[in-house]
Amino acid sequence: MPSQHHAQTHPIHLARQHFFERGAVQDGLISPLIERSWQRCYDDGLLPEACGRDARLSQVEFRDVRDRSSALLESARPQLDSLYAQIQNTHCAVLMADNQGTILHGVGDADFVPQARRVELMPGGVWSETARGTNAIGTAAREAKPVVVHAGEHYLDQNGFLTCAAVPIFDPKGRVLGVLDISSDAHHPQHHTLALVNLAVSMIENQLLEHECQNAHLLFFHPDAHLLGGLYEGIVAYDDDGRILGCNRWARHHLDIQPGHDADHQLTDFFDTSDRDPARFRELRSVAGDTFHARHREQARPSQTVPAKPTRSPSTSALADLSLGDPMVDKCIQQAGRVLGRDVPILLQGETGVGKEVWAQALHRSSPKSGAPFVVVNCAAIPETLIEAELFGYRGGAFTGADKKGAPGRLLEAHGGTLFLDEIGDMPLALQTRLLRVLQERQVVPVGGGPARKVDFDLISATNSDLDSAVRNGAFRRDLYYRINGLRLNLPPLRERLDFNALVNKILEEEAATGLTDAVKHLFSQHPWPGNLRQLRSVIHTAALLAEPGEPIDLEHLPAGFVEESHQNDDGQGSLAEAEADAIRQALAGQNGNMSAAARQLGIDRSTLYRKLKQMNGKEPHT
Numbered sequence: 346m347p348s349q350h351h352a353q354t355h356p357i358h359l360a361r362q363h364f365f366e367r368g369a370v371q372d373g374l375i376s377p378l379i380e381r382s383w384q385r386c387y388d389d390g391l392l393p394e395a396c397g398r399d400a401r402l403s404q405v406e407f408r409d410v411r412d413r414s415s416a417l418l419e420s421a422r423p424q425l426d427s428l429y430a431q432i433q434n435t436h437c438a439v440l441m442a443d444n445q446g447t448i449l450h451g452v453g454d455a456d457f458v459p460q461a462r463r464v465e466l467m468p469g470g471v472w473s474e475t476a477r478g479t480n481a482i483g484t485a486a487r488e489a490k491p492v493v494v495h496a497g498e499h500y501l502d503q504n505g506f507l508t509c510a511a512v513p514i515f516d517p518k519g520r521v522l523g524v525l526d527i528s529s530d531a532h533h534p535q536h537h538t539l540a541l542v543n544l545a546v547s548m549i550e551n552q553l554l555e556h557e558c559q560n561a562h563l564l565f566f567h568p569d570a571h572l573l574g575g576l577y578e579g580i581v582a583y584d585d586d587g588r589i590l591g592c593n594r595w596a597r598h599h600l601d602i603q604p605g606h607d608a609d610h611q612l613t614d615f616f617d618t619s620d621r622d623p624a625r626f627r628e629l630r631s632v633a634g635d636t637f638h639a640r641h642r643e644q645a646r647p648s649q650t651v652p653a654k655p656t657r658s659p660s661t662s663a664l665a666d667l668s669l670g671d672p673m674v675d676k677c678i679q680q681a682g683r684v685l686g687r688d689v690p691i692l693l694q695g696e697t698g699v700g701k702e703v704w705a706q707a708l709h710r711s712s713p714k715s716g717a718p719f720v721v722v723n724c725a726a727i728p729e730t731l732i733e734a735e736l737f738g739y740r741g742g743a744f745t746g747a748d749k750k751g752a753p754g755r756l757l758e759a760h761g762g763t764l765f766l767d768e769i770g771d772m773p774l775a776l777q778t779r780l781l782r783v784l785q786e787r788q789v790v791p792v793g794g795g796p797a798r799k800v801d802f803d804l805i806s807a808t809n810s811d812l813d814s815a816v817r818n819g820a821f822r823r824d825l826y827y828r829i830n831g832l833r834l835n836l837p838p839l840r841e842r843l844d845f846n847a848l849v850n851k852i853l854e855e856e857a858a859t860g861l862t863d864a865v866k867h868l869f870s871q872h873p874w875p876g877n878l879r880q881l882r883s884v885i886h887t888a889a890l891l892a893e894p895g896e897p898i899d900l901e902h903l904p905a906g907f908v909e910e911s912h913q914n915d916d917g918q919g920s921l922a923e924a925e926a927d928a929i930r931q932a933l934a935g936q937n938g939n940m941s942a943a944a945r946q947l948g949i950d951r952s953t954l955y956r957k958l959k960q961m962n963g964k965e966p967h968t
């Protein structure tokens with residue numbers, strides 16, 4: 346096969362010439378591993394002047410792939426960040442791929458990333474050997490070995506500008522789970538990169554082992570007592586019967602186990618002892634005759650009565666997870682934490698889309714009632730005539746159209762758990778009286794009569810209207826207001842949150858988006874966000890689908906009307922309420938008056954849009 350590379354003296358050029366023109370390479374010009382890989386690519390029919398095949402995933406495929414690798418991404422994240430911090434500003438990028446060579450995560454220097462993107466060396470790019478010929482990621486995955494691929498060792502001509510060092514990441518059973526890589530421009534070769542990547546991978550693998558074998562015994566060992574406790578110690582996880590559940594790469598190295606061959610073994614297959622629990626000894630001998638120094642650790646085991654550590658229970662973390670650094674939010678979390686489980690009704694107050702329902706769920710999950718039902722009733726979404734039956738239930742045939750068997754009602758469904766009354770300000774006055782009675786007497790009588798049933802639930806209510814003024818003008822019962830307002834949490838609007846950037850990053854991650862261009866970052870920081878977190882999520886969700894995999898969200902990906910909404914704010918034209926009203930009018934005009942489509946575009950609920958329109962029309966003269 347002819348190659349673009351003609352007679353040249355550099356060993357790699359010579360090797361390419363030999364390989365592509367004569368079909369064999371003179372000994373010593375390139376490593377046997379690279380030659381093996383070239384041969385596979387050649388046999389597979391790949392041409393060196395090609396661009397790669399099936400080499401890029403769609404956004405949807407990419408999202409699926411990332412979801413499947415979420416455990417790996419989670420275990421690896423701290424190491425990815427710290428690895429990049431060590432090599433930053435050296436014209437390179439840190440990349441992590443799954444075992445099929447699809448790049449899941451990438452972070453790199455501004456002077457290298459554009460070059461890398463030209464060949465799709467970025468998240469969403471597929472770098473398997475089949476797709477792109479010999480390359481560090483694909484070849485490391487294929488060979489299950491650390492690999493450096495420099496310049497012309499890349500099979501495809503177009504990748505000859507790269508130098509890359511990649512190390513496979515093994516799961517505790519010794520299967521390749523992914524690949525960690527540092528790539529840079531071949532003009533800036535990095536000398537210690539492979540060692541750095543190896544270290545980071547060791548740490549990721551240990552993290553995976555401890556995470557996946559949470560209830561196991563752990564045996565740590567090393568031939569040198571001074572290196573016990575260091576990064577190169579072997580770790581074996583095993584159960585009560587001495588059966589090996591998994592081990593790290595150094596255990597495989599010290600015990601000479603081939604990756605993938607450590608399952609279905611007993612400790613006694615490798616250590617020379619008849620004791621099933623050899624970890625009781627400080628010194629061990631392997632069956633091959635090597636001596637190791639050892640230590641032992643028992644992981645937390647559910648069956649044992651280990652004194653409870655004052656750790657954060659998984660439940661409280663639901664609430665704590667809402668903290669991203671905003672002082673007002675943190676204060677709410679702290680106050681809520683104090684009253685949870687103490688029969689104090691909580692009232693969540695905040696603009697539409699600030700996350701009141703998300704908070705209600707987190708409060709429920711953090712409470713002692715987290716295992717019981719969480720029942721949501723949106724008082725604005727149910728027609729007035731049906732709220733009563735919905736809440737209190739009804740006897741069979743109690744009213745026209747009612748189910749013959751009757752229904753227990755949402756209050757009874759919440760028995761033992763949490764009732765979340767959303768938009769409580771929209772509850773009709775007559776029903777407020779009935780609800781108050783239930784809260785006082787803790788029993789429910791269904792519509793149409795029947796025996797009273799006892800109910801017990803935690804109550805969380807939410808409103809985006811000003812309940813104080815509703816109480817003053819008689820639209821909301823004062824006694825009910827006191828009853829539901831044991832603790833009021835005022836959730837700040839998005840434009841006032843000091844953790845705005847952290848929130849954006851969290852949503853970008855959840856939506857598998859790559860990032861934002863500087864122009865979009867600037868626009869976001871200026872935007873009034875009338876739809877708050879709901880609008881932010883909906884804008885990022887759509888824009889992430891419109892951007893190519895690995896491409897940051899740019900102005901062109903933002904929904905129509907969004908940029909204009911921001912500019913109105915820039916011009917300083919009028920108040921926020923006016924900006925919001927303008928946005929609503931524009932959305933309705935743009936969607937030919939279709940309420941559902943306009944609400945979707947604005948990132949708010951249809952019922953919220955109705956209410957806002959009512960408010961706008963009440964204030965404004967007809968035009």
Ligand SMILES: Nc1ncnc2c1ncn2[C@@H]1O[C@H](COP(=O)(O)OP(=O)(O)OP(=O)(O)O)[C@@H](O)[C@H]1O
Nearest residue numbers: 696697698699700701702703809878879882950953
């Ligand atoms: N802490 C958060 N982190 C990320 N996204 C969030 C958060 N809180 C809310 N969101 C997003 O905003 C959307 C709206 O949240 P939610 O329904 O809880 O708001 P709300 O205040 O109850 O709105 P409304 O008053 O219109 O009923 C959620 O579906 C979620 O996508």
